[in-house]
Amino acid sequence: MNRTILHLDLDTFFVSVERLLDSRLQGRPILVGGLSDRGVVAACSYEARTCGVHSGMPMKMARELCKEAIVIKGDASVYTRYSETVTRIIRENVPLFEKASIDEFYADLSGMDRFFGTYRYASELRRRIIRETGLPISFGLSVNKVVSKVATNEAKPNNQRLIDPGREKTFLAPLSVRKLPMIGDSTYLTLRNLGIRRMSNLQEMPGEVLYRVLGRNGLTIRDRANGIDMTPVIPFSERKSISTERTFDRDTIDVQRLRTILAAMTENLAFQLRRGGKLTACVSVTIRYSDFQTYSKQLKIPYTSADHVLIPRVTDLFYRLYDRRMLIRLIGVKFSHLVHGNYQIDLFEDTEETIRLYEAMDKIRLRYGDRSVTRASALGVKTIGRMTNPFNGQPPIILAHRKQ
Ligand SMILES: [Mg+2]
Numbered sequence: 001m002n003r004t005i006l007h008l009d010l011d012t013f014f015v016s017v018e019r020l021l022d023s024r025l026q027g028r029p030i031l032v033g034g035l036s037d038r039g040v041v042a043a044c045s046y047e048a049r050t051c052g053v054h055s056g057m058p059m060k061m062a063r064e065l066c067k068e069a070i071v072i073k074g075d076a077s078v079y080t081r082y083s084e085t086v087t088r089i090i091r092e093n094v095p096l097f098e099k100a101s102i103d104e105f106y107a108d109l110s111g112m113d114r115f116f117g118t119y120r121y122a123s124e125l126r127r128r129i130i131r132e133t134g135l136p137i138s139f140g141l142s143v144n145k146v147v148s149k150v151a152t153n154e155a156k157p158n159n160q161r162l163i164d165p166g167r168e169k170t171f172l173a174p175l176s177v178r179k180l181p182m183i184g185d186s187t188y189l190t191l192r193n194l195g196i197r198r199m200s201n202l203q204e205m206p207g208e209v210l211y212r213v214l215g216r217n218g219l220t221i222r223d224r225a226n227g228i229d230m231t232p233v234i235p236f237s238e239r240k241s242i243s244t245e246r247t248f249d250r251d252t253i254d255v256q257r258l259r260t261i262l263a264a265m266t267e268n269l270a271f272q273l274r275r276g277g278k279l280t281a282c283v284s285v286t287i288r289y290s291d292f293q294t295y296s297k298q299l300k301i302p303y304t305s306a307d308h309v310l311i312p313r314v315t316d317l318f319y320r321l322y323d324r325r326m327l328i329r330l331i332g333v334k335f336s337h338l339v340h341g342n343y344q345i346d347l348f349e350d351t352e353e354t355i356r357l358y359e360a361m362d363k364i365r366l367r368y369g370d371r372s373v374t375r376a377s378a379l380g381v382k383t384i385g386r387m388t389n390p391f392n393g394q395p396p397i398i399l400a401h402r403k404q
Contacts, residue, residue: 053069
């Protein structure tokens with residue numbers, strides 16, 4: 001049975017939100033990111049792209065390339081709010097959807113054909129999002145995720161594209177292999193060296209050759225270029241979370257020590273977020289007093305994976321929670337409302353140095369273990385308790401008598 005998969009992607013999301021807030025920005029080159037020379041471009045308008053600017057570029061370079069650009073310091077909390085509005089509209093209208101990133105969604109509309117035309121249904125959904133939020137959004141509709149995503153990108157800006165079942169290969173054939181999701185710079189170079197530029201070259205390439213050069217990945221890429229992709233739409237669930245907690249050997253009231261442990265826990269969870277390419281929009285802290293009374297508090301925050309943003313939030317929650325001045329038996333930290341994403345959303349405050357520092361620290365952790373490098377605030381903590389398996393959506397198992 002053919003599936004029907006919809007891919008929706010907000011156009012230049014941060015820029016579009018800024019234009020909603022200030023209509024004078026319409027039609028002008030816009031850079032969103034850190035304002036200082038050391039800042040990085042988090043997003044840019046189509047007008048700025050024509051000057052050769054792209055996201056991730058140092059702000060200084062972007063300003064030189066596009067002198068007339070208006071530079072705006074981004075606001076993650078505003079973008080998060082708009083992202084949630086769009087999510088709500090999609091949730092109200094489709095039975096099964098996946099939030100792939102802050103501005104990107106997949107929906108499985110298979111089987112809906114019997115009741116309404118899926119293309120008409122998708123068009124109506126898109127119109128509704130535009131009407132209710134004022135944000136431009138594009139979609140692609142086809143039999144799978146990969147073809148729909150490519151179709152969305154071909155449709156942009158602010159448009160839609162249907163690829164009829166059976167037309168996947170023909171649709172992809174003339175496009176650059178670069179347009180295939182998951183082809184990064186190094187794979188692209190490898191393919192170029194094999195003389196592969198267009199999807200049609202990839203479609204005709206013998207599997208053995210690609211396997212020799214790129215391993216199993218080469219075969220996946222070839223399948224995708226042929227319009228074959230069975231990846232399911234993974235239902236979006238607010239319950240997706242990662243968490244950690246620690247039960248003390250001896251109950252404690254040492255607030256300084258508790259703070260240090262919380263910082264270490266947060267730092268470690270944030271590393272797991274980044275390693276999994278995720279962002280969180282909700283942090284919670286749990287404490288259990290010596291009389292076994294347990295309290296939790298949670299806080300919605302703008303999407304982030306940066307521990308220098310998360311640690312103060314967690315500390316703050318702890319102080320708001322800890323009001324009984326009684327011995328504490330257990331503390332825990334949880335990040336939920338996870339979506340795919342990277343540092344980009346945090347770039348507004350951050351300099352290239354901050355981003356490089358994160359990259360360098362994460363590299364050390366990947367190589368030498370996740371406690372090999374730490375912030376000074378978390379120093380002195382040798383163990384931070386049990387980590388629950390991230391991203392499986394399961395609630396943490398409580399091991400009440402675990403030794404530290
Ligand atoms: Mg987008």
